[in-house]
Amino acid sequence: MIQLFHVTKYYDGCLxxxxxxxxxxxxxxxxxxxxxxxxxxxxxxxxxxxxxxxEGQILVQNRNIARLRRSDxxxxxxxxxxxxxxxxxLPQRTVFENVALPLIIRGLSSFESRRKVTEALRAVGMEHxxxxxxxxxSAGEQQRACIARAIVNSPIILLAxxxxxxxxxxxxxxxxxxxxxxxxxxxxVMMATHNRQVVEQLNGRILRLDCGHxxxxxxxxx
Amino acid sequence: MKRFWYFIREAYTSIHxxxxxxxxGIVTTAFTLxxxxxxxxxxxxxxxxxxxxxxxxxxxxxxKDNIEPGKLHDLQQAIKTEPAVDSLIFISKQDALxxxxxxxxxxxxxxEGLGESPFPASLVxxxxxxxxxxxxISNLVNRLQHNPDIERVRYNRDWIxxxxxxxxxxxxxxxxxxxxxxxxxxxxxANTVQLAFYAREQEIEILRLIGATSLFISIPYLIxxxxxxxxxxxxxxxxxRGGFELFTHKIQGLSxxxxxxxxxxFFPLPLSLLLIGGGILMGCLGTLTTxxxxxxxxL
Numbered sequence: 044m045i046q047l048f049h050v051t052k053y054y055d056g057c058l059x060x061x062x063x064x065x066x067x068x069x070x071x072x073x074x075x076x077x078x079x080x081x082x083x084x085x086x087x088x089x090x091x092x093x094x095x096x097x098e099g100q101i102l103v104q105n106r107n108i109a110r111l112r113r114s115d116x117x118x119x120x121x122x123x124x125x126x127x128x129x130x131x132x133l134p135q136r137t138v139f140e141n142v143a144l145p146l147i148i149r150g151l152s153s154f155e156s157r158r159k160v161t162e163a164l165r166a167v168g169m170e171h172x173x174x175x176x177x178x179x180x181s182a183g184e185q186q187r188a189c190i191a192r193a194i195v196n197s198p199i200i201l202l203a204x205x206x207x208x209x210x211x212x213x214x215x216x217x218x219x220x221x222x223x224x225x226x227x228x229x230x231x232v233m234m235a236t237h238n239r240q241v242v243e244q245l246n247g248r249i250l251r252l253d254c255g256h257x258x259x260x261x262x263x264x265x
Numbered sequence: 266m267k268r269f270w271y272f273i274r275e276a277y278t279s280i281h282x283x284x285x286x287x288x289x290g291i292v293t294t295a296f297t298l299x300x301x302x303x304x305x306x307x308x309x310x311x312x313x314x315x316x317x318x319x320x321x322x323x324x325x326x327x328x329k330d331n332i333e334p335g336k337l338h339d340l341q342q343a344i345k346t347e348p349a350v351d352s353l354i355f356i357s358k359q360d361a362l363x364x365x366x367x368x369x370x371x372x373x374x375x376x377e378g379l380g381e382s383p384f385p386a387s388l389v390x391x392x393x394x395x396x397x398x399x400x401x402i403s404n405l406v407n408r409l410q411h412n413p414d415i416e417r418v419r420y421n422r423d424w425i426x427x428x429x430x431x432x433x434x435x436x437x438x439x440x441x442x443x444x445x446x447x448x449x450x451x452x453x454x455a456n457t458v459q460l461a462f463y464a465r466e467q468e469i470e471i472l473r474l475i476g477a478t479s480l481f482i483s484i485p486y487l488i489x490x491x492x493x494x495x496x497x498x499x500x501x502x503x504x505x506r507g508g509f510e511l512f513t514h515k516i517q518g519l520s521x522x523x524x525x526x527x528x529x530x531f532f533p534l535p536l537s538l539l540l541i542g543g544g545i546l547m548g549c550l551g552t553l554t555t556x557x558x559x560x561x562x563x564l
Contacts, residue, residue, distance in 0.1 A: 114478070121476035131471050145475040147271050192475065 044069045044200065044231055045090060050099035052085055052255075059085040061255040063099070067233065069199070072226045072247030075235040081252040083235035087202050090233070091125055092116040104199065121149060123200040124193025128208035130185040132192075134178040138169060141177055142192045149196065163195040167221055183214035190221055194230070201225060203234040207241055219244040268481075275485035276492065279461045287493060290457035290551075294497020294544050295504065297450035302505045302532075302540055304439035309536065310529050311432045317528075318428065324406060324420040326388040332414050337386075340414050344390060349401045351393040358382040385416070399429045447547055454493060454551025458486050462555060483556045487549055494548025498541035505540075506531060 045067040052060040060082045067073055075083040088094040089101055092108055101108040104122065111119055132141050142163055146156040164170045167187040172180065177188060186206060193201055203222065207215040219241045226232040226245070236242060242249060248262040280287050326344070328337055337355075345353055356364070361384035366373050376383060392402070402420070409418045462469070472482050509531050516529075532540065 117473070117476045117478045117481075119476075120474070125474055127474075131467070131474060133468055133471060144472070147268060148472070148475060148477045148481055150268055 044071070044104065045233070046102040047089075048100045048102075050089065050096045050101060052082075052089060052094065053097050054085075058255045060089070060096075063257050065250065065257065065260065067231065067248075069231055070226070070229050071231055072223075072245055073231075073233045074242050074245060074247050074249050075233065075252060076237055076242060076249055077252035077258070078237065080254070082255040083252055084204050085255075086252070087125075087204050087233065087235055090200075091123065091202055092119050117148075121145070121196060122198060123202060124190075124196065124198040126186070126189050126193050126201070126203040126206045128205040130182075130189050130209075132177040132180075132185055132188055135176065137174050137176055138164070138180070138188045138191075139173040141188055142173075142195050145192060145196050159195050159197075160191075163191040166194065166224070167191045182209050183217065186210060186214070186218055187221070190218070190225075194225060198230065200231045200233065203232070203236075205235055205237075207236065207238050212240065215240055216244065272484045272488055276488035279465070279485060279489050280492065283457070283461050283464065286457045286460045287489075290454050290493045290548075291496045291500060293453040294450050294494055294547060295500035297446040297547070298498055298501030298540055298544055299504045300446050301439065301443035301543075302501055303508075304435065304442055305536070305540075306505060306509065306532065308432065308435040308439050309532060311428070311435055313530060314528060315425075315428050315432050318425065322392050322402065322420060322425065324390040324392075324402070324409075324418060326390065326409055326415055327385045327417040327419070328388065329414055329416050330385060336414055340412070341388065344388065344409070347405055349393055349405050350390050352391045354389045354391075356387045356389060358384055358386045361385070361387065399426055447543075450497075450547050451551045451554065454490055454548055455554040457493065458490055458552045458555040461486065461489065479556075483552075486552050486556060490548035490550075490552030491545045492548070494544035494546065494551075495541055496544075497548070498544025501544070502532075502537055502540055 045065075047063050047065050050060055050063045051058075063082075063086065075086060077083055085094065089096055090103060090108065092111060096109050099109070103119070106119065108119065133144075139160055142160045143156050146159060151159070160173070161170065164173055167190050169184065169187050169191055172184060172188075177185065180188060186209075190206070193203075201222070206222070207218050210218060215238060222232055222234065223245055226247075232245075232247070234241070234245070248260070250257060251259040251261075328340060332340070341353060341355060344350055359382055362376070362382035365376075365384065402425070406418050406420060409415055469482055509529075513529055
């Protein structure tokens, strides 16, 4: 599903990732852990196509991301969902409009969009909030809406960068449970987190990074 | 279809949110197109007048006095085939005499005792409706002058050439002034759209995050630029029409120029649409400048 071969990345000459090689199979739940600046976000961005590796190759579903043309990147992104710590919702739009956005981009019909958005909102327990303006949602609700937007396209891979970073322990448990449920349905989940509670709850493969180096890889598929 | 409504709604939202900068963009475009339009209107009318004058040009050809009737017929046929010539009237020596006696009855005594008509026969040529250029007329006159059966060719050359030169200068002026003003307008529209871009930076980032192409992100802004340009073009057209009506009304009141008011005409529909099209083009170019600058280095 995802393969990295000796990937190295620098930011203005500073090392962000050093010689990372790994293989992630379909349906895995991978947790990237480590302190701030360890390279967790960079690794996710590389897989997402938001950054180019300076060295090495990245294969996502047998496509070499390092060689992807700029114009192909949006199509690569449509195959995955991305959840961020700071939600990234359009504040003046309703929950429904926010979640429907990836479907509009894909040019789906209104009927199909409505069906898929309703399904995604139901999966995250937000169906009753579909007409609410995103601006008035609580932090937990905003993150649920973000997750719904990330899964509305039925992505094969779901990337998440500290999705519980702004949430209290109760909400963290709920959001982690959502990711667990999504993973159980067969979606590959790759999450950067330094929240021990989330790591324990998701009980997945743990990749520990520090200063751009992969220190350990626990629980990999054999 | 869903995408189409999304684009329209986004463009409307952007215009609605940034009313002040949108207004500045429309006013600038209107100012540019009005200035350009004044030149264009002047050029259009000078060109029109030139066309009418050129159409009314009469080249008078005097065949040799002793030309045989057969050769005179051939000469007439040859002249009729010239593309710049619309019609040809043959005025015989006798016709010329009759016309003289009609026009100057008091001077008829001057011709007494001369026997046959002292006036030469002539061919009066009228130019084609599709305005021939001065070069075409000059070439025709040149060819006629070198014809051995022709004695002399007469036409008023100087002021037609001056009018043509004036028309060419106005064309150049319209291009230069229009170009400079269009550039200024494109820059201001680009800045207007840039403001919208800054204001919606987070939204653009979100769209990129969920797989929107640059084209998808750009279309609402292009629509916004086009609306802005079209509105500017429409306002400019309104100003020009109003100004033109006022001008012709004032001219009509002046006894000296009274007769000229019917000579001037406003832009025909295709030119009016072209002016609005110019506004749309400027709007789109302004937007594209911003989009190119903003998206060039983003992944």
